[in-house]
Amino acid sequence: MTDLDALPTPSLLLDRDRFVENHARLASHLRQLGVPLRPHVKTAKSLPVIRYALRDQPGGVTVSTLREAAACLDGGIRDILYAVGIAPQKLADVAALQARGAEITVILDSVEAAQALRAHHAATGRGIPVLVEIDSDGHRAGVAPESALLLEIAAILGADLRGVMTHAGESYQCVTAEAKRAMAAQERDAALSAAMRLRLAGHAAPVVSVGSTPTAHFADDLGGVTEVRAGVYMFQDLVMAGLGVCAVDDIAISVLVTVIGHQPAKGWLITDGGWMALSRDRGTAAQALDQGYGLVCDVEGQVLDGLLMSGANQEHGIISRRDGQPWDLSAFPVGTRLRVIPNHACATAAQYGGYFLLSNHRPTGEYWERFNGFGVHES
Template sequence: MPVNQNELSTQQTPFLLIDHARFMRNLTYLQQRISERGCALRPHLKTLRSVDAAHDMLPNMNSPATVSTLAEAEAFADAGYTDLLYAVGITSNKLERAAALIKRGINFHILLDSLEQAQAVTQFGQKHDVVFSVFIEIDSDGHRAGLAPNNPLVVEIAKHVHANGAQLTGVMTHAGGSYSSDSVDEIRAAAAQECEAARNAAEAIRAAGVPCPIVSVGSTPTAHFAEDFTGISEVRAGVYTTFDLVMLNLGVCSLDDIAMSVVTTVIGHNKEKNWVLIDAGWMALSRDRGTASQRIDYGYGLVCKDSGAPYEGVCVTSVNQEHGVIALPATHTVNEFPIGAQLRILPNHACATAAMHQHYMVLKNTDELEVWPRILGW
């Protein structure tokens, strides 16, 4: 839905704004990087959860994509996308919805890392005449879920799936530990470790006589710095579309690459404390404090002018539900932030901030805005 750009300053705040030019630049860079290294890019659509955004990310409806909820899978299937990996461990109470997608002709893949899950999947499939496509999740760094690549359960699960009416499509790992890296060299090491773990798991499965066509790796940091994708089929990344302050601290992007901000209005001052009050609290910015343990702590977001130019060292320092507080450093006074002025806040974690909004304002050029609805629910 187009909106005249001149109306940007009159929009009710707070709202989430996407800089479309930066968004497209981010998409193009990673797509070219991964393609040049002989892999497919399977973008994670969870950051924006928007069909409109997906049209830019994946103009080919048969391109592989990743989702984090069944609600996303259903919405993207309705929009025409045909190859979707649900990258969260499956539960038996979700199999009926997963089966419904498969019966619609969607190439829908589910994820598991236990024999109990595998048994539930195959039992349901046999009972309801559904062939599930399965990925086994591999733990490459101890970050979260999955099985170590040398865990005998990897092969046991693969054999069970293969022998009981489901299809073992591949293995998948997520280098979530890369988010704790202190340098680009550490990210590169995490990327190498991620690829090695996924390759080793796939090789063990194949050695046991079970086909394992796809080897899937990915995180935004490792996707941008991995060099050797030998034996890797596809790479997943999500927050690369808009980036955020966590990615900035990791050295994955620059300030000029961050394509998401929350537009807010100055609603008050506390002159005694040198505080500026804004109408964006945690309901607009989220409570994510992902930069707190990094080299620069940006509080609840970096404050920028309405043009997008950042104020050096000025951050949202505390939030209530609908109020944000900017405790100004001594180099600034509240007089620089008149009541009624608009500001932009760059997010710590783009996925968390986007989740606080039902739609986004997208600045596509100098004279056009669009509204992109967000897919809600699970």
């Protein structure tokens, strides 16, 4: 019996030793490349985690919601990049954060949004710094670096323009190290060429911001880039392990569950950790090795080879053999504690109000709260 038996289930565990190692590894890599890190808050959404990730960095963060921005500001973090295209309706909330002391930068990729920013500046007398989002890989949003639209948007923004940003989300499809290195170069080149075009057109555009967890780890030359953004890197997950970005033993978060029943004929352990505890994310389903809803570990964190969390209802998890065959369940009686390593750190962590900290595989007694939700005004 370990101290872990005193924790409720399901609950979210954060192995601080692994998190510290994960941060040290990426920070060291980027230091060698001469580029600072602007940690992305979207994965951890927790001030102690973010403060640790900032200890050897300039101090700016990336956020995916205004809720994260407000929570960071409440925690004394003022330099904030809100890295989701700004909706015109959110400008008043951004301005309110500025009034509270935030140095907040927004992103956009359309003439309409640029015009809304310009109108806001004209109406309020205060501008909001902007990065133009560049499409480096066809993944999602952004303007093409060679497009006329880039210069059209820049002309509308004028002095509020601060540079460019891009996110090579397609790096999640890059299996080989070579492919990830190539994607990192493509991400850098798209951002740099867009910045160069802006500068040639007379804009200062000092900021060249790039990043995804896979490209951040595999970039071998970030010349011209001024900052790298990454969030999943702090915790890592099975999707990253499947991509070769980390090892399974690097993954810092797991879900503590309890066995609540057996279905011997089917070879199923039933646990109290279902999809509400793991999320519905099945990110490894599209990878070479489908990990179901997660890998199963004993309470000490040792992976139990051949087992998988193969199914999930709302508050029921099904653990079975990877090959689906019946097996002897008697080693895991009702009441047994197990841990599940999730597919996707961001999605699983979002199901919880906070993290129970572990060090040396034991609870430290600390509980680090998360800030969930979307808007500035949400609690």
